[in-house]
Amino acid sequence: MIIICQKPLKILKINGIALFPFIFIRNPEDKKNKILINHEKIHLQQQLEMLIIFFYILYLIEYYYWLFKLKNGYQAYKRISFEREAYSNEHDLHYLRKRKFWSFRKYL
Numbered sequence: 001m002i003i004i005c006q007k008p009l010k011i012l013k014i015n016g017i018a019l020f021p022f023i024f025i026r027n028p029e030d031k032k033n034k035i036l037i038n039h040e041k042i043h044l045q046q047q048l049e050m051l052i053i054f055f056y057i058l059y060l061i062e063y064y065y066w067l068f069k070l071k072n073g074y075q076a077y078k079r080i081s082f083e084r085e086a087y088s089n090e091h092d093l094h095y096l097r098k099r100k101f102w103s104f105r106k107y108l
Helices: 006-012 028-032 034-049 053-070 073-079 081-089 103-107
Strands: 002-004 016-019 022-025
Touching: 002 028, 006 016, 006 022, 016 034, 022 028, 022 034, 028 034, 034 053, 034 081, 053 073, 053 081, 073 081, 081 103
Parallel strands: 002 022
Antiparallel strands: 016 022
């Protein structure tokens, strides 16, 4: 389910976020943005595979590890394995059909 949630996402300066089982987007027109929606659907699949809570734990561990190492929040975000998988495959709208279980591991 896609929910439009403008103000909180504007404050966070993000266009979308997947919080199982929802995809929150900032701009109503992004509901038609297949690449953004696919990116967030990849995160939903990752969350399911990690039993949801472990996804968030590992996501934060990776983020803070890279933040400590790189001293840059945006670069740390881009180095998270879950994000690397999602960004690498967001243009492939059939990726989730062929994606193997725990595919994010190859991006660690």
